[in-house]
Amino acid sequence: MKLSSILTKALSLLALSLALPGLALADASGTLIIAENETPENLDPANATNSTVNQLLVGVYDTLVQFKAGETAVSPQLATDWMASDDGLKYTFTLRDDVTFHDGTQMTAHDVVFTLKRLQAASAAVLNDMGPFNSAEALDDYTVAMTLDAPFGPFISALSRIYVVSKTQVEPHMAEDNARGWLAVNAAGSGPYEVSTYKPTEVVTLSASKAYWGGWDGDHVAEVVFRYISEPSTQLALLKSGEVHIAPDITVQDKLALMDTEGFKVDIGAAATPLYFQFNTASDGLVGDSEFRRMLSQSFDRKLHLDYVLQGFGSMPDGPLPPNWMGHSKGTELPFDLDAAKAMVDQNGWAGTKLKVRYLPAIEEEQAAVEQLQSNLSQLGIKLEAEGMTWPAQASTVQKLDTTSDINMIYNFPSFPDPHAILNTSFNTQNTGYNGGYNWAQYSNPEVDALLNKAASSADQSNRADLYSSAQKIIGADYPVITVSLPGSVVAMSASVKGYSYSVAHHQTFNYMDISVD
Amino acid sequence: MNYFFQRFLFSILSLFILTLITFLLSHVVPGDPAIVAAGPNAGAEKIELLRIEMGLDKPLSQQFIIYTGKLLQGDLGNSWFTHQPILDDLLRELPPSLELVFIAMTINLLISLPLGLCSARYSDTIFDSSVRLLAMVGAGLPIFWTALILQNTVAAEWQALPIAGRLSFEYRSFDGYTGFYLIDSLLLGRPDIFWDTLRHLFLPAFSLCLLFTAVGLRITRTAMISEFQKDYVLLARTKAASELRIMFKHVFPNGAPASLTVFGMQFGWMLGATVLVEEIYGRPGIGRYAVKAVTQSDIHAVVAVVLVVGVVFLLANLIVDLLLYILNPRGRFKE
Numbered sequence: 001m002k003l004s005s006i007l008t009k010a011l012s013l014l015a016l017s018l019a020l021p022g023l024a025l026a027d028a029s030g031t032l033i034i035a036e037n038e039t040p041e042n043l044d045p046a047n048a049t050n051s052t053v054n055q056l057l058v059g060v061y062d063t064l065v066q067f068k069a070g071e072t073a074v075s076p077q078l079a080t081d082w083m084a085s086d087d088g089l090k091y092t093f094t095l096r097d098d099v100t101f102h103d104g105t106q107m108t109a110h111d112v113v114f115t116l117k118r119l120q121a122a123s124a125a126v127l128n129d130m131g132p133f134n135s136a137e138a139l140d141d142y143t144v145a146m147t148l149d150a151p152f153g154p155f156i157s158a159l160s161r162i163y164v165v166s167k168t169q170v171e172p173h174m175a176e177d178n179a180r181g182w183l184a185v186n187a188a189g190s191g192p193y194e195v196s197t198y199k200p201t202e203v204v205t206l207s208a209s210k211a212y213w214g215g216w217d218g219d220h221v222a223e224v225v226f227r228y229i230s231e232p233s234t235q236l237a238l239l240k241s242g243e244v245h246i247a248p249d250i251t252v253q254d255k256l257a258l259m260d261t262e263g264f265k266v267d268i269g270a271a272a273t274p275l276y277f278q279f280n281t282a283s284d285g286l287v288g289d290s291e292f293r294r295m296l297s298q299s300f301d302r303k304l305h306l307d308y309v310l311q312g313f314g315s316m317p318d319g320p321l322p323p324n325w326m327g328h329s330k331g332t333e334l335p336f337d338l339d340a341a342k343a344m345v346d347q348n349g350w351a352g353t354k355l356k357v358r359y360l361p362a363i364e365e366e367q368a369a370v371e372q373l374q375s376n377l378s379q380l381g382i383k384l385e386a387e388g389m390t391w392p393a394q395a396s397t398v399q400k401l402d403t404t405s406d407i408n409m410i411y412n413f414p415s416f417p418d419p420h421a422i423l424n425t426s427f428n429t430q431n432t433g434y435n436g437g438y439n440w441a442q443y444s445n446p447e448v449d450a451l452l453n454k455a456a457s458s459a460d461q462s463n464r465a466d467l468y469s470s471a472q473k474i475i476g477a478d479y480p481v482i483t484v485s486l487p488g489s490v491v492a493m494s495a496s497v498k499g500y501s502y503s504v505a506h507h508q509t510f511n512y513m514d515i516s517v518d
Numbered sequence: 519m520n521y522f523f524q525r526f527l528f529s530i531l532s533l534f535i536l537t538l539i540t541f542l543l544s545h546v547v548p549g550d551p552a553i554v555a556a557g558p559n560a561g562a563e564k565i566e567l568l569r570i571e572m573g574l575d576k577p578l579s580q581q582f583i584i585y586t587g588k589l590l591q592g593d594l595g596n597s598w599f600t601h602q603p604i605l606d607d608l609l610r611e612l613p614p615s616l617e618l619v620f621i622a623m624t625i626n627l628l629i630s631l632p633l634g635l636c637s638a639r640y641s642d643t644i645f646d647s648s649v650r651l652l653a654m655v656g657a658g659l660p661i662f663w664t665a666l667i668l669q670n671t672v673a674a675e676w677q678a679l680p681i682a683g684r685l686s687f688e689y690r691s692f693d694g695y696t697g698f699y700l701i702d703s704l705l706l707g708r709p710d711i712f713w714d715t716l717r718h719l720f721l722p723a724f725s726l727c728l729l730f731t732a733v734g735l736r737i738t739r740t741a742m743i744s745e746f747q748k749d750y751v752l753l754a755r756t757k758a759a760s761e762l763r764i765m766f767k768h769v770f771p772n773g774a775p776a777s778l779t780v781f782g783m784q785f786g787w788m789l790g791a792t793v794l795v796e797e798i799y800g801r802p803g804i805g806r807y808a809v810k811a812v813t814q815s816d817i818h819a820v821v822a823v824v825l826v827v828g829v830v831f832l833l834a835n836l837i838v839d840l841l842l843y844i845l846n847p848r849g850r851f852k853e
Binding site: 205 | 547548549550551553554555556557558559560561562563564565567568571596599600601602610611666669670673674677681682683684687690691797798799800801802803806807810812813814815
């Protein structure tokens with residue numbers, strides 16, 4: 001390289017760095033258009049466990065603490081700092097005093113208390129993950145105390161889905177429905193964006209809030225548009241014609257093709273949403289026998305699934321917990337070994353057994369996994385009957401033991417990146433299907449329960465990691481599940497999109513607040 | 519007029535039976551809306567609480583009585599998932615679907631009637647055979663397939679028409695009074711938006727109508743052929759009436775009633791089939807709303823959609839009957 005060209009480079013870099021602060025302070029401009037296959041049910045923060053709703057809310061509301069995109073540790077948002085009492089039953093939060101809601105009122109401790117009281121009154125789904133949370137009270141305008149019935153390790157993480165609403169705006173609409181009707185179609189937040197149009201089966205438009213308390217430093221757009229397009233080929237056509245910038249739901253094949261197409265790029269987010277085959281461990285039939293489940297657990301080829309169904313977009317599971325998570329224990333699930341399974345079938349005379357799996361045929365990945373299992377088991381002489389259902393129907397079958405099928409497929413969508421959110425949901429007795437939870441294996445092991453409960457109530461992270469690690473080993477030896485996959489969150493977008501980052505802590509969600517479009 | 523009174527009573531009865539069947543079916547189909555509403559990790563206690571709140575703990579007969587009681591007062595209830603009055607949801611979703619069906623029906627009539635008539639007039643010629651062949655092909659094309667193919671070629675490849683949506687991006691803030699953008703745009707004096715709406719409607723409407731047009735065309739053709747064979751046509755020909763006059767003044771009005779009945783029913787069927795094109799063309803509408811409601815077990819919303827489609831179906835048939843009555847002098851003279 002010639003000296004002159006190096007000089008020019010250096011000078012232009014210098015010019016760029018001088019210009020950057022100016023650029024960063026510039027007003028948000030441009031429009032970001034996002035395609036989304038699922039239509040939102042409503043806009044209510046009570047419903048933020050639902051990823052479609054949460055994706056909209058994440059930039060409209062603020063929370064006390066939040067996971068930044070790509071991070072798995074919380075950062076302060078509305079709260080500047082917090083303290084837990086020694087017994088872990090009381091948390092005290094200090095709030096920012098410079099936050100204003102979109103309606104212009106100032107955010108105080110009373111808004112936080114009101115938010116939580118309203119969620120409790122409305123039996124909000126989002127409170128399900130708040131463990132033994134009892135109540136909140138305002139100590140002064142900027143201090144909130146929260147009381148728990150029992151210590152709860154992941155409490156701070158769980159607060160990342162509690163979107164704080166403006167009391168002034170919401171209280172007049174409480175009436176008999178706790179403002180559910182009003183908040184379903186209106187927003188009362190303090191986040192960087194405001195909802196400007198809400199047509200839930202067509203389009204939702206967010207516009208940058210001019211008076212955003214956090215200030216606008218960095219690149220973003222003036223307007224974010226969500227277009228609800230359920231057909232993958234339509235999303236692709238719109239992406240190619242430039243009518244949408246981000247298309248998360250096109251087919252895997254099209255995503256592969258776009259990786260090498262000029263003008264497009266594909267982001268692979270390390271999602272932590274494992275897909276399971278859950279065996280009915282409480283069954284009176286063969287599947288209730290752990291030896292039989294040991295055979296079953298060797299009959300699914302995860303590698304084949306990852307390579308062909310997911311086309312490599314994802315990571316190999318190793319047990320029920322994502323391998324990079326705190327407390328992960330290696331090698332707790334048996335590898336694929338059809339010969340070993342065959343030997344067990346022959347030895348025990350299990351050939352001719354009939355089993356039933358229930359799943360959601362609308363989800364391609366589930367359909368493909370069921371087909372593989374069906375074909376593998378038929379080689380062993382076991383007939384697997386596949387029954388496709390809708391989600392409410394499948395969920396209602398596991399409410400009773402006698403209607404729970406031998407095998408159920410289900411994803412685990414952890415609400416926050418903590419082993420509790422996965423292991424407790426899928427393996428604690430208190431979350432069995434008949435207890436109204438997502439442990440559809442109806443798995444109940446007092447030893448595991450004790451470890452999970454102890455880990456949930458501890459605040460010592462290394463101690464928790466050990467407890468979760470032990471729990472996985474015991475779970476593994478009971479063969480309640482096959483962890484089928486850890487699919488990545490693969491999103492195709494126009495090359496003009498800058499700053500896209502998958503939110504690991506909020507599944508199927510990304511940070512539209514930090515995205516700009518060239 | 520006695521006849522219409524009977525028809526009216528019959529329609530009300532049909533609607534009641536329709537409501538009863540849908541209500542029963544929605545409850546018999548497995549699925550527990552309370553689980554869905556409770557969210558993940560809810561616990562049996564919370565689910566039970568919600569079940570009581572949603573009135574699902576009561577016996578089915580009692581639930582039905584409560585539901586119909588409210589229905590008679592014009593209250594369709596609230597959706598368990600959108601938390602809005604179902605009536606409001608439907609008033610938002612129905613106009614885009616009706617708009618689609620109106621345009622589809624217009625295309626349908628514009629093709630079926632003239633082609634059917636000409637095909638009958640020149641029956642067993644090459645023209646007639648080609649029309650019949652086309653109709654056969656049309657009848658065999660699944661709606662979603664036609665929709666995908668047209669979208670991929672006409673819209674995506676040739677960029678001749680919009681790929682998806684109801685309006686172009688620049689009109690995204692457009693909001694009217696009625697929800698029918700074709701009407702709203704005219705009321706607001708915006709011919710550009712009217713044209714844009716129409717452009718967005720063409721492909722979905724065409725995909726939707728093709729299957730129905732194939733049937734409509736064949737029925738029209740058959741009805742007209744039998745008219746052409748009647749004595750009055752022979753008489754008109756011997757009186758040297760022009761062929762155009764015979765076709766449009768004599769044969770068409772006499773043959774049309776038979777196909778009109780079919781077109782009336784097609785209107786209702788089309789409304790029930792909108793979901794196929796709404797999903798592909800990313801349009802809001804009652805079909806999409808219904809699918810979402812079914813997948814969530816939002817029972818009252820499902821029943822309301824079926825009821826509304828039923829009402830439209832009956833209304834369309836009532837209008838057809840009225841038209842037939844006006845068109846047919848014999849009916850008028852009977853009274």
